[in-house]
Amino acid sequence: xxxxxxxxxxxxxxxxxxxxxxxxxxxxxxxxxxxxxxxxxxxxxxxxxxxxxxxxxxxxxxxxxxxxxxxxxxxxxxxxxxxxxxxxxxxxxxxxxxxxxxxxxxxxxxxxxxxxxxxxxxxxxxxxxxxxxxxxxxxxxxxxxxxxxxxxxxxxxxxxxxxxxxxxxxxxxxxxxxxxxxxxxxxxxxxxxxxxxxxxxxxxxxxxxxxxxxxxxxxxxxxxxxxxxxxxxxxxxxxxxxxxxxxxxxxxxxxxxxxxxxxxxxxxxxxxxxxxxxxxxxxxxxxxxxxxxxxxxxxxxxxxxxxxxxxxxxxxxxxxxxxxxxxxxxxxxxxxxxxxxxxxxxxxxxxxxxxxxxxxxxxxxxxxxxxxxxxxxxxxxxxxx
Amino acid sequence: xxxxxxxxxxxxxxxxxxxxxxxxxxxxxxxxxxxxxxxxxxxxxxxxxxxxxxxxxxxxxxxxxxxxxxxxxxxxxxxxxxxxxxxxxxxxxxxxxxxxxxxxxxxxxxxxxxxxxxxxxxxxxxxxxxxxxxxxxxxxxxxxxxxxxxxxxxxxxxxxxxxxxxxxxxxxxxxxxxxxxxxxxxxxxxxxxxxxxxxxxxxxxxxxxxxxxxxxxxxxxxxxxxxxxxxxxxxxxxxxxxxxxxxxxxxxxxxxxxxxxxxxxxxxxxxxxxxxxxxxxxxxxxxxxxxxxxxxxxxxxxxxxxxxxxxxxxxxxxxxxxxxxxxxxxxxxxxxxxxxxxxxxxxxxxxxxxxxxxxxxxxxxxxx
Numbered sequence: 001x002x003x004x005x006x007x008x009x010x011x012x013x014x015x016x017x018x019x020x021x022x023x024x025x026x027x028x029x030x031x032x033x034x035x036x037x038x039x040x041x042x043x044x045x046x047x048x049x050x051x052x053x054x055x056x057x058x059x060x061x062x063x064x065x066x067x068x069x070x071x072x073x074x075x076x077x078x079x080x081x082x083x084x085x086x087x088x089x090x091x092x093x094x095x096x097x098x099x100x101x102x103x104x105x106x107x108x109x110x111x112x113x114x115x116x117x118x119x120x121x122x123x124x125x126x127x128x129x130x131x132x133x134x135x136x137x138x139x140x141x142x143x144x145x146x147x148x149x150x151x152x153x154x155x156x157x158x159x160x161x162x163x164x165x166x167x168x169x170x171x172x173x174x175x176x177x178x179x180x181x182x183x184x185x186x187x188x189x190x191x192x193x194x195x196x197x198x199x200x201x202x203x204x205x206x207x208x209x210x211x212x213x214x215x216x217x218x219x220x221x222x223x224x225x226x227x228x229x230x231x232x233x234x235x236x237x238x239x240x241x242x243x244x245x246x247x248x249x250x251x252x253x254x255x256x257x258x259x260x261x262x263x264x265x266x267x268x269x270x271x272x273x274x275x276x277x278x279x280x281x282x283x284x285x286x287x288x289x290x291x292x293x294x295x296x297x298x299x300x301x302x303x304x305x306x307x308x309x310x311x312x313x314x315x316x317x318x319x320x321x322x323x324x325x326x327x328x329x330x331x332x333x334x335x336x337x338x339x340x341x342x343x344x345x346x347x348x349x350x351x352x353x354x355x356x357x358x359x360x361x362x363x364x365x366x367x368x369x370x371x372x373x374x375x376x377x378x379x380x381x382x383x384x385x
Numbered sequence: 386x387x388x389x390x391x392x393x394x395x396x397x398x399x400x401x402x403x404x405x406x407x408x409x410x411x412x413x414x415x416x417x418x419x420x421x422x423x424x425x426x427x428x429x430x431x432x433x434x435x436x437x438x439x440x441x442x443x444x445x446x447x448x449x450x451x452x453x454x455x456x457x458x459x460x461x462x463x464x465x466x467x468x469x470x471x472x473x474x475x476x477x478x479x480x481x482x483x484x485x486x487x488x489x490x491x492x493x494x495x496x497x498x499x500x501x502x503x504x505x506x507x508x509x510x511x512x513x514x515x516x517x518x519x520x521x522x523x524x525x526x527x528x529x530x531x532x533x534x535x536x537x538x539x540x541x542x543x544x545x546x547x548x549x550x551x552x553x554x555x556x557x558x559x560x561x562x563x564x565x566x567x568x569x570x571x572x573x574x575x576x577x578x579x580x581x582x583x584x585x586x587x588x589x590x591x592x593x594x595x596x597x598x599x600x601x602x603x604x605x606x607x608x609x610x611x612x613x614x615x616x617x618x619x620x621x622x623x624x625x626x627x628x629x630x631x632x633x634x635x636x637x638x639x640x641x642x643x644x645x646x647x648x649x650x651x652x653x654x655x656x657x658x659x660x661x662x663x664x665x666x667x668x669x670x671x672x673x674x675x676x677x678x679x680x681x682x683x684x685x686x687x688x689x690x691x692x693x694x695x696x697x698x699x700x701x702x703x704x705x706x707x708x709x710x711x712x713x714x715x716x717x718x719x720x721x722x723x724x725x726x727x728x729x730x731x732x733x734x735x736x737x738x739x740x741x742x743x744x745x746x747x748x749x750x751x752x753x
Binding site: 002004005006009074264268278279281289293296297301304314370371372376378379383384 | 637648655662666688740743
């Protein structure tokens with residue numbers, strides 16, 4: 001047990017910190033989501049990350065990654081959060097599509113897609129959720145029909161981040177209507193430029209549009225875009241979701257660290273003598289440390305086993321609730337003024353963060369589903385349905 | 386960056402758990418809790434032989450020369466087993482002061498000496514090193530120190546062989562050791578909610594003390610003792626919470642109502658899931674604090690306070706949820722849950738409540 005950076009991590013961290021200091025474009029400092037002017041800078045920023053060796057940090061070298069240990073990815077996410085800089089625009093490609101292709105793809109698919117994920121030449125989005133299939137993913141109804149040398153896709157996907165800029169989509173659809181729900185699913189790579197693909201941005205509670213609906217109407221997908229086997233898409237999708245929670249916790253705790261520091265500054269300035277506020281600030285600080293060190297424990301396990309455990313659900317669950325509590329506390333401290341906060345200042349930051357935080361307990365697994373996962377897969381309780 | 390235990394440390398945990406499960410099953414704990422002595426004196430030499438009493442004591446004094454991380458593992462497992470005996474008192478509360486004297490360390494390692502800390506006084510908040518709040522006096526008579534005064538809420542007062550006493554000497558608060566002989570000093574064991582860790586009143590009436598540390602060293606030892614005690618109790622709380630969770634899960638799997646195990650209902654399973662999350666977060670804080678103390682890291686104080694505040698509340702909540710999941714059974718004297726609950730409440734109230742600990746953290750973050 002040693003909670004300090006080893007020599008290699010310390011060097012990686014120091015180099016990265018200097019690099020971030022010199023390279024984060026002014027327009028992306030204090031980043032708060034891929035919309036508006038930030039989006040225009042996204043590809044260039046991502047290409048620079050890749051050129052500096054900060055894309056695919058844990059990907060094997062044979063696929064163009066840096067082949068570094070998971071702890072370096074953790075340091076990368078911590079430092080990025082600390083600099084309030086955005087991740088690579090191709091987060092879905094790097095964190096989900098890429099690892100899924102590495103695990104299930106054929107050599108020609110690896111050659112076709114992986115390098116372009118790293119370089120940000122191609123941005124990916126995820127076509128999993130549907131209007132009728134949120135938490136119950138296995139009930140997806142988007143039709144995937146084999147017609148000779150190609151598939152035809154018809155249906156609607158929703159809550160798809162990056163779809164408005166994406167080049168490729170990982171799509172889970174239904175190829176057979178008989179049999180068990182988890183059977184008959186097929187996993188495809190869909191070119192977002194294909195005729196019949198229509199993306200409609202969804203404006204969210206904050207007023208920004210970070211995610212979208214995607215409509216597929218008689219979209220032709222070549223047979224070679226199949227990932228895994230027809231009817232075995234569920235297994236492939238599980239690989240994708242497993243990676244979603246890999247070192248995700250570090251990005252979350254890193255962002256929370258920034259938010260707690262801002263909360264402490266806000267409380268010092270506006271409510272330093274309020275005993276109730278003091279108690280709540282201390283509680284958020286303690287929870288942050290708890291999450292930080294829980295991540296380090298998960299990381300140690302990930303490095304030993306190579307697979308993220310279901311315990312990652314615990315960190316996501318607690319992070320989302322902590323972020324909701326602390327942003328709410330911030331706007332309480334600010335008072336009525338937070339209702340008219342505008343522009344780029346401190347008040348506007350909290351107004352945005354508080355509204356944005358309501359998505360935290362819904363996105364990437366609702367808190368209810370995460371509690372089911374913990375109850376069933378960690379504690380071994382009987383299934384609730 | 387490596388937040389994992391070594392193979393040797395994992396082995397220590399496995400050994401501790403299997404020893405304690407065999408030696409102290411729930412029925413045995415219930416027997417001891419209602420016994421006159423409140424503990425099994427014969428268990429102490431066994432703990433010493435396992436190397437637990439001397440885990441962090443240097444090899445030169447017969448210890449294992451390990452660190453607080455190993456002790457942390459033992460604290461967690463002892464908490465899980467609800468071990469009644471003065472391990473917390475001796476190793477967390479007394480050891481930092483005993484470390485001033487190599488002969489005393491050797492006696493702790495060998496299992497010859499058990500001790501606790503006598504710091505609290507009737508009607509006074511916890512004294513720390515503030516001389517104005519310590520009424521117990523140490524007088525020098527020839528080459529001997531004589532102690533006079535009452536100490537209150539002394540953990541394990543009835544089962545230890547010696548007391549580390551905070552008393553006001555000529556230069557301020559110092560630490561003295563008084564060994565117990567012929568029923569002196571006088572000890573009154575109090576009817577304590579947690580019968581597996583009873584508190585007592587200790588009355589010093591010109592009882593002899595051996596000077597262990599004078600000011601200013603004493604103040605540093607008192608601060609270090611507090612950090613160790615808070616971290617140790619955080620670890621114990623984690624052990625207790627894990628056990629309460631395990632009992633709750635077991636019951637939720639086997640108890641059927643409306644034709645299904647009650648654990649299939651989310652009103653039950655989600656409570657248990659929340660307990661799991663809280664315990665895991667407490668565990669992370671507890672291990673962090675343990676590492677900080679072992680390394681004498683600058684964050685040790687904050688970490689220990691944070692860990693104790695969080696883990697104690699998590700343990701109380703874990704027990705309360707487990708009691709609820711057990712229904713009427715969980716409310717009975719015969720079911721072991723109430724003993725875990727009472728230990729959790731004991732821990733929660735030690736030193737300060739969670740709210741008061743958070744106030745300390747707030748002072749560190751926001752100033753006075």
